[in-house]
Each structure stands twice: as structure tokens, then as C-alpha cells.
Amino acid sequence: MTSPEEFSRLQSAMSQAVKAHWKAFLFEGILLVVLGVAALILPPLASLATAIFLGWMFLISGIGGLIATYWARSTPGFWWSLISAALAVLAGMLLLARPMQAVLTLTIVLGAYFLAEGVATIMYALEHRRELSSRWSWLLISGLVDIAISFMVITGLPSSAEWAIGILVGINLLFGGATLIGMALAARKSNT
Numbered sequence: 623m624t625s626p627e628e629f630s631r632l633q634s635a636m637s638q639a640v641k642a643h644w645k646a647f648l649f650e651g652i653l654l655v656v657l658g659v660a661a662l663i664l665p666p667l668a669s670l671a672t673a674i675f676l677g678w679m680f681l682i683s684g685i686g687g688l689i690a691t692y693w694a695r696s697t698p699g700f701w702w703s704l705i706s707a708a709l710a711v712l713a714g715m716l717l718l719a720r721p722m723q724a725v726l727t728l729t730i731v732l733g734a735y736f737l738a739e740g741v742a743t744i745m746y747a748l749e750h751r752r753e754l755s756s757r758w759s760w761l762l763i764s765g766l767v768d769i770a771i772s773f774m775v776i777t778g779l780p781s782s783a784e785w786a787i788g789i790l791v792g793i794n795l796l797f798g799g800a801t802l803i804g805m806a807l808a809a810r811k812s813n814t
Contacts, residue, residue, distance in 0.1 A: 640809045648806035654799025658792045665788025672787050673717055673724040681714025729783040732790070733775035740768030 640647060661668035687707030691700065717724040743765030750758035775786045 644806045644809040651799045651802030654795045658796030661792030665785040668788030669725045673721045677714050677717030680710045684710030726783040729786045733772050736768045736772035740765045
């Protein structure tokens with residue numbers, strides 16, 4: 623466990639790094655905002671790019687896993703590691719071979735995730751309500767929003783596959799970029 627002194631030192635080191643390299647963070651933030659806006663303008667293209675990116679990630683990680691498993695073939699769990707790496711290679715090949723079908727499948731998984739996340743968040747909110755926590759209503763709202771997103775994605779299938787992943791990736795990139803820009807400008811301001 624990290625002591626308060628270690629945490630404070632780490633926080634100070636990170637702050638100094640951001641101050642020293644604020645231009646790099648600003649550039650990355652602007653790039654993410656531009657990519658986020660592009661994904662929001664062209665969600666079908668962003669959805670397809672996400673499926674292809676995930677395909678390459680699975681394929682590369684699976685090949686790396688196969689190589690590492692071969693080198694460590696005398697260690698316990700060899701067969702499970704081999705199966706896991708082979709499944710990653712297979713998943714990557716399937717995503718890359720049929721990216722449009724992959725977008726539909728990923729959208730179904732995304733809808734199911736938001737539904738499960740929404741139900742779990744609502745249950746968590748109700749548990750907080752019993753403990754008289756004042757924040758339970760925010761959790762409840764978050765869970766209801768998750769269920770609403772799930773409903774829009776699932777009931778809109780198959781056409782929602784064209785926009786759902788792209789829109790969510792775009793929003794993520796936009797907010798991530800805006801956060802980096804804000805952080806960079808704050809660090810620049812504290813440098814002067």
C-alpha cells in the first residue's frame with residue numbers, strides 16, 4: 623500500500639512532468655479533440671476503425687502470447703496459456719476478416735454491457751440509499767442513463783451498429799482531449 627508521503631511525492635513528480643511538457647499534452651489534447659469530432663461527424667467510419675483496431679490488438683497480443691507461451695512451455699498452466707493466446711489470435715482474425723459483422727457484434731456486446739452496468743449501478747444506488755448516503759441519487763441517474771443507452775442501442779439494431787460505437791468513441795476522445803487541453807493550459811499558466 624502506498625503511504626501518504628509516497629503518494630505526495632508521486633503527485634509532485636507528475637505535476638512537474640506536466641509542467642515541463644505542457645506543450646506535448648496540449649498537442650495530444652488537440653489531436654484527440656479533432657479525432658473525437660471526426661468520429662462524431664462520421665460514426666460509421668469510426669465504428670469500422672474501432673473494430674479493425676481491436677482486431678489488430680487481439681491478433682498482435684495473441685501472437686505475442688503464443689511466442690511467450692512457447693518460450694515458457696515448461697511452466698505450470700502451459701495449455702491454458704496456449705488456449706488463451708490461440709483464442710486471441712482467432713478473435714483478431716475474425717474481426718479483421720469480417721469487420722462489418724464485427725461492428726454489429728461489438729454493438730450487441732456494448733448494448734448488453736450498458737444494460738448490465740445500468741442495473742448494477744441502480745442496485746448500488748439503492749444500497750447507498752439504505753445507508754443514507756447523499757450521493758445515491760446521482761448513482762441512480764447514472765444507472766438509468768446506462769439503461770436508456772442500452773435501450774437505444776439494442777432496439778435500434780442493426781442500424782444502431784452504424785453509429786453507436788463511433789459516437790461513443792467520439793465522445794470519449796472529445797472529453798479525453800478536452801481534459802488534456804485543460805491540464806496543459808493549467809500547467810502552462812502555473813509555469814509563468
